[in-house]
Amino acid sequence: MRHSNLVLIFAITILLFSFLACKNNQPKPNPALASIDLLRGDILLCGNPQFGDVSFSMECNYDTRKAFDLAISLLHSFEYAEAEKAFVKVIDADPECAMAYWGVAMSIYHELWAPPGPKELEKGSKLLEIAETLPKSDRAKDYLDAIGVFYKDWETLDHRSRELLYEKKMEQVYLNNEDDIEAAVLYALSLTSSADPNDKTYKNQRKSGAILEKLFVEYPNHPGIAHYIIHTYDYPEIASLGLTTARRYAEIAPSSAHAQHMPSHIFTRLGLWEESVHTNLNSSSSAICYSESVSAEGHWSQEIHAMDYLVYAYLQLGDSKKVAEQNAYMKSIKKSFPSNHFAVAYTANAIPARIALENRNWKEAANLELPTLEFEWDNFPWERSILHFAKAYGSVRSGHIPAAEKELEIIKTFHQQLLDVNNAESIYKAGQVQIEIKIIEAWTALAKGDNEEALMVMKLASELESKTSKHPVTPGEVLPADELLGDMLLLLDKPGEALAAYEVNLEGHPNRFNGLYGAAVAAKRTGNEEKAVLYFEKLMKLTENSNSDRLELKEAEEFLEKNTI
Incomplete structure (x- = not known):
């Protein structure tokens, strides 16, 4: 998997510095910049540099225009480190370009991704203080005021509140600049980022999608528009x-590991697993190349994030x-960067949990x-709870009730820890x-023989x-609750109800292996041969190109041989 096809964009670097011949006419940088830890260096990209x-x-030295536009493109592709370096090159060349300071502040906001920590928030605040002293147009002031509310009072005001304030400010920028494409794109992103995760009407997302889809017709090669449409519709x-x-x-931004990965969010929602595999292999390859280019000690979070979706597919x-290969590779990873990234924490726990639980290997899970x-x-x-959930579920399905109850108590401490925040x-x-x-x-009650309590709690x-949306980082629940409800109903000899539960699950999780298998078995046990054939055939079609040792496929094959012509 490892290779290096690094492209150092020398032409861009030459362009960024070509105007330095006129350095005698340049304004001097603010001395306060020297105390801020800004990212500098060559802009490192892999593959096709597009x-x-x-x-x-806006309002910057004419010679910095291409550099500024590259920085914006990198920002839209969530290539945050390289975006910051590009914006800093503009600042170094034109210290009075207020919008370049805005760009660095946006690059460390990480909207829709990992929120910035205290160090990054302090850095952004200092940059915006400098930008406040610079000459600027009303339009530039609008942009700076918008990002400014996100950094203001960061020590006392929580991230969610500041995110909502930013969204409201971006709405005004959007309304005040109706011909500004970037204002519309960034406002749409702020709507998706600030959406209530419990809003199943997807009010913000639909509003954002309407803005972006209209723009995409006219600007089909804009990386932010395409990217944010995917995030906006990343719900079943x-x-x-x-x-x-x-x-x-992925065709718009072939150099971006994140751009290569993002299509799989939609492919996963729709059960298009082959397409998800293809795009995540490309993403992982690009991420490895980037890690090598920066001589990083460890694996980039983008690579590990792509692995989560790849294993799920x-x-x-x-x-x-392929699952075994990815699992072994994940176990070999000892370090990652940026350090302590939440997507890495999620993936590192979710991959082994998924593998054990999806394969019904209860002992391994426990x-x-x-x-x-x-x-x-x-x-x-939350991320650690996934591992303990797998241990608890594996234990209870193995008949080890005390072990499951011990894990349950650990999970409850995680729950309280999150409530306390x-x-x-x-x-x-x-x-x-x-x-x-x-x-x-629910499953502990079932193991103890309290079937009525078990079913009530599982429902x-x-x-x-059903009332919550998935987190953007996840390809899906470790095990969907509707699918587990179907499993329980089958064990309780209620195949008709089980089939209904599996079919509800498949509406929100199309083409899940265990969902199709469960629906087929439930249909068979109700005597509904037509539906059993339908779901077993879907399962066989789904896995026809796989190197699989799943026993469920043998059962499906034998049933279809007896029940189809």
């Missing part, structure tokens, strides 16, 4: 609206060989251990952990999950 078409330079109920864009986006394809990856695990209670993000994550708790309580878990 990031789409953007034109956004509306994912189909983003399919055309998903298939286009391989599991649904029943490709046991004996999972914390990844050996160097990480500050205490700061990630008491901000919007932690409350959402606490809700996800609460679903895990209810699932384990509650299913209901709770």
Whole structure:
């Protein structure tokens, strides 16, 4: 998998510095810049050095225009480190370009991604203080005021509140500059980023999508428009609206590991596993190349994030060989960068949990251990709960009730830890952990023989999950609650109800291996041969190109031989 096809964009570097011949006429940089740890150096890209078409330079030295537009393109592709370096090159060449300071502040905001920490927030605040002293147009002032509210009072005001303030400010920028494409694009992104994760009407997302889709017709090669359409529709109920864009986006920004990965968000929602595999292999390859180019000690978070979606897709394809290869590779990773990234924390716990649980290897699940990856695990209670959920579920399905109850108590401490933080993000994550708790309580009750209690609590878990949206980092729940409800109903000899649960699950999680198998078995046990054939045939079709040792496929093959002509 490892290779190096680094492209150092010398032409861009030459362009960025070509105007320095006129340095005698340049304004001098603000002395305060010397105290700020800005990223500098060559802009490192892999493969085809294209990031789409953007034109956004404002009020800066004419010679910095191409550099500024490259920086914006990198920002739209979530290539944050390289975007910051590009904006800093503009600042170094034109210290009075106020919008370049805005660009660095945007590059460390990480909207829709990992929120900035105290160090980054302090850095952004200092940059904006300098920008405040520079001459600027009313339009530039609008942009700076908008990002300014995100950094203002960061020590006392939580991230969610500042994110909402930024969205409202960007709305005004959008309304005040109706011909400004970037204002519309960035406002649309702010709507998606600030959307209520419990709003199943997707009010913000639909509003954002309407803005972006209209723009995409006129600007089909703009990286931000395509990128944010995918994020906006990254939900099972509306994912189909983003399919055309998903298939286009990777072509717009071939140098971006994130751009290569993003289409798989839509492919995953729609159960298009082969397409998800293809785009995540490309993403992983690009991310490895970038890691090598910066001589990083460890693996880039973008590579590890792509692996999560890749393993999920391989599991649904029943490709046991590929799953095993990815699992071994994940176990070999000891360090990552940026350090302690939440996407890495999620993936490192989710991959082994998914593999054990999806394959119904209860003993393996019960004996999972914390990844050996160097990480500050205490700061990630939700992500750690995934591992303990797998251990608890594996234990209870193996008949080891005390072990399951011990794991359940650990999960409850994570839940309380998230509640104690008491901000919007932690409350959402606490809700996800609460679903895990209810699932384990339900299956523990079943193991103890209290079937009525078990079914009641499992239905509650299913209901709770139906009222929340998935987190953007995840390809999906480790095990969907509706699918587990179907499993329980089958064990309770209620195949008709089980079939209904599996079919609900397949509406939100199309082409899941275990969902199709469960629906087929439930249909067979109800005597509905037509539906059993339908779901078994879908399962066989889904896995026809896989190297699989799943026993469910043998069962499907034998049933179809007896029940089809």
